[in-house]
Amino acid sequence: MKFISNKYFKWLGHILILLLVSNIAICQNEIIDSLEIKLSKTSSKNEIVDIKNELGFLYRQSNISKSFDYAQSALETSKKINYRSGEIQSYIVLGIIYKNTGEYEKATDFFMQGLKIAEEINDQAKISSCLSNLGGIYQSQKNYTKALEYYKQSLNIEENLGNKEQKSIRLFNIGTIYEITDSLDKAYTYYYNSLLIEEELNNNEGIYFALYGISGVDIKRGNLESAFRDINRAIDLCYSMNDLAGISRCNIELGKLYKKQQKYKKAIDAFNLSIQYADSINYLSEITEAYFELSSTYKLMNDYGRAYEYLNLHMAINDSINNLEISNKILELSTKYEIEKKEQKIVFLNEQQKLQIQKNKTEKRNRLYLIISFILAIALTLSNMSKILQRAKRIIVYSIVFIFTVFAVSVIIYYLNKSDASFWLSIGDIILDVLTYISLPVFATVIIFERALLNKHLKTAQNLSEQIKELDKPDTGAQIDLFAENEKDYFEIKLNELLFIEANDNYSGIYIAHDNQIKKLLLRSSLKRMEDQLKDFDFITRCHKSYIVNIHNIKKISGNAQGYKLHFEDTDIEIPVSRSFPKSIIQKIKAKI
Template sequence: MLKKAIFLIIVFITSVLSVEAQKADLAAEWDWFEALEKHIHEANAEELLENKQEKLQSAKDIERSDIESRLSKELAFIHINKTNDLEKAMSMLIRALEIDESVDNETALIFTYLGFYQLFEQVEDYYYGKEFLEKASNILRNYDFPPLRLYINQKLGLTYYFIGETGKSIEQHQNILEYAEAERIPKIEAEAHTDLATIYANENVYEKALEHFKNALTIYRRIKSPFKEAECLNAIGDIYLMQNNQDKAYENYLVALDILKNLPKNNAHLAVLYNSVARYYLKENNAERALANLRLANPLAQTSQNQGLIQETYALLSKAYKVEKNYKMALEYSELYKALEDFLQKEKNDRSILKMQSRYSLNQKQSLIDKLELNRIQKEFELEEEKRFKNFLIIMVVLIAIILLLILTLFILQRKNNRRLKVANLKVKAQNDELEDLNATKDKFFSIISHDLKGPLNSLTSFSGLLMNHTSSLSTEEIQMLAKDLDKSLKNLFALLENLLQWSRSQTGNIEFTAEEFNVTEMLLENKKLLEKQAQNKNISIEVKNTKPISAKAHINSISTVIRNLLSNAIKFTAEDGQIKMGIVEEKNRYVVKIADNGVGMPKEVASKIFRIDTKHSTQGTAKEKGTGLGLILCKEFVEKNGGEIWVKSEEGKGTIFSFSIPKN
């Protein structure tokens, strides 16, 4: 009896330790998965791929299959979410699946299945995606880990709805709702109510939809989430409108509008609400009030760049003008609606073709997954057979296994903790380095701005003081001279502000550098014409050599800004009766634009610093024109954004040649 009791105690302790170790592994995998999703969203795809591929090769070299499995999954998630190279993602996931199944690593296998789900979700093949989610869910039944269970249930709820299994979708969301209510997680609870309300509304079960939307609204008010509150009110208003209860619909729309008007960055939300109010007025046959709201909605929809919202606004405008018997405007917006519909349909068709191609490629490799799954099932069967022949021998081995398992568990936990600590330290160091660079750039930037703004503003203050206090004692010629100086200061200030605005827009990502085909020669001629008057004031000739058309592909406005800045600088630093020559040289993979002058030139030490923001260099022109300090920095920024480079050759007293390249492709 004593021996049996000891044996049972040992088995129980082993079981508890094993479960706790698996739970710790699952928690670590979940932390890794969440951190990876965030990192992929924030980081650059090329850097991510290069870093992970190097680590993957190292893992293969040292034959660490566990590290290889994780890195294969990381590369797969990068290809799915960043590069959209689904075939590579499939290959990586298949390799991870081979490793995870060969070592029977269930916790790792869950996240491999989630990778396959994301892959098939990308091509809208929700049936295959559902299979992998269900496999992950089945494994997770052996573990008590709510965060991952919630994540999988939410994905299953959406997937079931997409494949038409509405009942299962509702069941999943109700399970999530019950858990959130029991654990008092208001955000998850509100989201579950919203998802259920949306499903019931789409199924025309309006009473249940209203019930869930109102419950979500109560929670969002309690946790102070105004955007979500406004969305719920709008949805409730829409349901009342579908039930022909116009008064209640209008009340909800007005409350939602009052909330949104006090919130920033809400153009799309406001446009949706104005459209909803317009629909209400159209139901009331009040075309005038409907149009008033649609005129507010249209510019907001355009600003949001939400094509579906713009299309909806066009349709409502056409309908409203038709009710008002303004058939010309009704036809105009109807045509806009149809044109946008054709464009969106073409985009949809193009996406469908690409998805079909990707789906075909993935299905070609599906047989490999099926083969691996068959091997896994066969392996499980063989293991079950072996268990029938194992009895007392296992009991004897357990004693040794306990010690080894404890050592191994401690070793794995320590290694994982060390790895996570190392990653965290590297991340903190990288963030500190980035912050130091940003602070240095910010300090230099504000130094340039304060210095360059002070000059023209002091001049303007002095000139205006002279004009105010000594007008009676100044001659007409002196006033004209002051006016010319004022004009120069204002133009210099305007040039500074224009370059500052362009630079800040490029830094904040507000300029989208979309390449378009254009004639480089024509751009040189246009900028010559634009600045010819400025050159004539100093009797400087500007010549464009070789005027045959040369076609390139880049962001037009930024390249024009570069040419204008360089030409303006050439005029500024060229003495009277000087010459400026502009031309284009074709090289193997690029065009090189050259702007040469016979002006004052500059020393080599100055030429090496003029494109850097961490140094300040601004020189007066030959007619005492003042530089902005940002022009050449902006030129370098714009040229590099277009995939080119910029450089300068100069000799003091003989002139300067600025050159920049534009890639042919």
């Protein structure tokens, strides 16, 4: 490093720095020693990572190499044991190390990696830390809009978390952006609010930062007396904490104050002192700012040679840490991260949309299955209800009218609330909805109606059975000859033995009870021809298109929703009856009583 040619000043400055570094080493060593002892004793992997991260952070201003080794080791261990919170902190510490040494591209990469994991596990405190540090990098790159965006995001998180200490830091950071962009009223407000919080917390480091910021605003406003008081108070706090970085920063601000007062020699002394402290901890940002202020001061003193010399030193360091390529790479990393987040969001939304489409398809399919099941059930019920089809016609007609009305109203309502082309694509959904909601009531109505008919038929059948039992059956031995179609074949049967005659294709099956046995006689003749031959016997009647029965030999009558059935002695055959049979048989039974 090249400094002003004042041998005495350089010798005195080096002595002071040596003393301060020694004091810092003593204080920090006590903390570091206790942490390293703790590290040697613990067997918890998570605790090992936490201690190494803390050691890495503590060494950042005194031993960059050790700081990096601890943070890198913590990162490797946290990855092995999948300790996500420790991994994020390792990325943050490594990012701070590289940010302090001016390697902004690497710092950005580490902060971005930490931010990504923090968002995955929703660690709000770590998200805020990454955002704040990224804001600091953009501020160093003079991208103040982006810096302010990150700082404000971080501030919102800290306010939600209720973390006063971190909130104060974010207020200070935002204040620096407003100061740089000459929004001095806003800058002062943010600095002052930060100061109030730090004084409440009794945090000397935070107080010095706030005073440092306020003094900068006062210098620009011309309030030099207030600025001098605040910056000296800040310097005293930095010395009390042995904070070399803080001493360096505050001396730059003190030098600006002297320059404003045209006390150029004091300004030069302050800037040189700042360089020496910053150089001892390799803080390039402070060094390059001090070189620039020295160049500006020598220019005011008309010492253009030295002004040019320090300007070159400033540009050499500034170009190395703020060149266009690095700035573009940092912006590229940020853009890449934002695009990746958006792509992940798009993928998530697409997956959600696919799941919703699949859900809708499943619901439609289930509704369709439900409708088909109801229709099949209704069809099956109606197919077995030959007696109630006529009565059901009115119900079916009313149901169709009701369904059509509901559908029409649904379409009208939907159309009034939908004006785009997708209306027509939703007609199928409306139909399915209407059918789904109407199928169950229709099915229930049919079932209730069938149950009512069942009860009615059971009661009627029971009454008829009782009347048949009380019927006086004449013991007639009268016989009749039943002839086939050819008028040659015939059977001679006793009327009191005749049970029923059944249509069997081109034949008629004649069932008789003879000698306690049921016999079936087949005669090639239609059932109509058999009916004509028996028309003179009113106790023999046709009860169905396929059956003629002898009512004197009916044992009992049963009923269900489909109608009535006749039962005879010594046979399991059930004879169905037509719709008009109950009235006709009652009339014939009464006529025989």
